[in-house]
Amino acid sequence: MDGVRGRYSSSSIPSAPSLHTLRHARRTRLNRGFVAVYSCAVVVLLYHQAHRLIHSANLASFISLSLCLADTALAFMWANRQSFLMNIVYRDENPENLEEVRKKSDFPALDVFICTADPYKDPPIRLVSTALSVMAYDYPTEKISVYVSDDGGSQVTLYACTEAVKFASHWLPFCRKNNTADRSPEAYFASNHSWSSETE
Numbered sequence: 001m002d003g004v005r006g007r008y009s010s011s012s013i014p015s016a017p018s019l020h021t022l023r024h025a026r027r028t029r030l031n032r033g034f035v036a037v038y039s040c041a042v043v044v045l046l047y048h049q050a051h052r053l054i055h056s057a058n059l060a061s062f063i064s065l066s067l068c069l070a071d072t073a074l075a076f077m078w079a080n081r082q083s084f085l086m087n088i089v090y091r092d093e094n095p096e097n098l099e100e101v102r103k104k105s106d107f108p109a110l111d112v113f114i115c116t117a118d119p120y121k122d123p124p125i126r127l128v129s130t131a132l133s134v135m136a137y138d139y140p141t142e143k144i145s146v147y148v149s150d151d152g153g154s155q156v157t158l159y160a161c162t163e164a165v166k167f168a169s170h171w172l173p174f175c176r177k178n179n180t181a182d183r184s185p186e187a188y189f190a191s192n193h194s195w196s197s198e199t200e
Contacts, residue, residue, distance in 0.1 A: 017097035025088035035082050042075045109143045117151040124160030125186060131161070132168060133184035136175040 049068040053061060098107075112134045116122040127148065134146050150157045167185075175183050182188040 017094065017100050019094055019097055019101060021092045021094070023090045023092065025090065028086070028088055031082075031085045031088070035086070038078075042071075042078070045071060046075065104140050107140055107143055109145070110139065111145050111147065113147045113149060115149045115151070116157060119152065119154045119156045124157050127157065128160050128164040128167075129184040129186035131164060132171055133187075135168060136172050136180070136183035 046068070049064060049071055053064040053068055114127060114130055114134075116127050131146050131148060135141075135144070137144060148157075148161055171185060174180070180188060182191055
């Protein structure tokens with residue numbers, strides 16, 4: 001792993017294009033300031049609850065203990081949530097630069113599993129569109145495998161998949177030739193695209 005990382009690191013290839021860029025969120029400082037103020041309020045509240053628990057009567061001590069435990073649990077949940085907001089970043093991927101960093105022969109093999117169970121809840125046309133859009137990825141065809149798992153064992157789904165295989169012989173070359181952005185047939189034919197004899 002270290003050899004691969006060293007081989008494609010930015011230090012060994014100074015002119016290599018970036019595969020992704022990071023942008024920090026503008027509200028990060030505001031989030032940190034809010035957490036600091038709110039943490040002080042939570043500490044004061046927990047201190048007040050603990051002080052009341054120590055100096056309360058027997059009946060009131062049970063109520064104070066319950067409130068203290070509830071506030072502690074809520075404070076713990078809040079702290080866990082805020083930890084994800086301390087350094088928010090947005091990633092912009094640049095997959096078009098992948099071929100400049102690695103050869104296509106070095107791309108990893110991909111296995112894509114599409115699961116379905118009920119042809120009424122998961123219409124076969126959606127399943128077929130998903131499978132065809134994955135098969136039309138701009139990726140080496142010998143390195144991508146698509147598996148359909150039908151837990152319901154439906155004959156309708158099986159028939160749809162056999163018809164999709166026949167349609168794939170037309171759809172996949174069409175997508176590669178026209179560099180189609182919407183590679184799902186359902187999305188493509190629902191959009192406003194330019195009609196031609198080939199599209200018909």
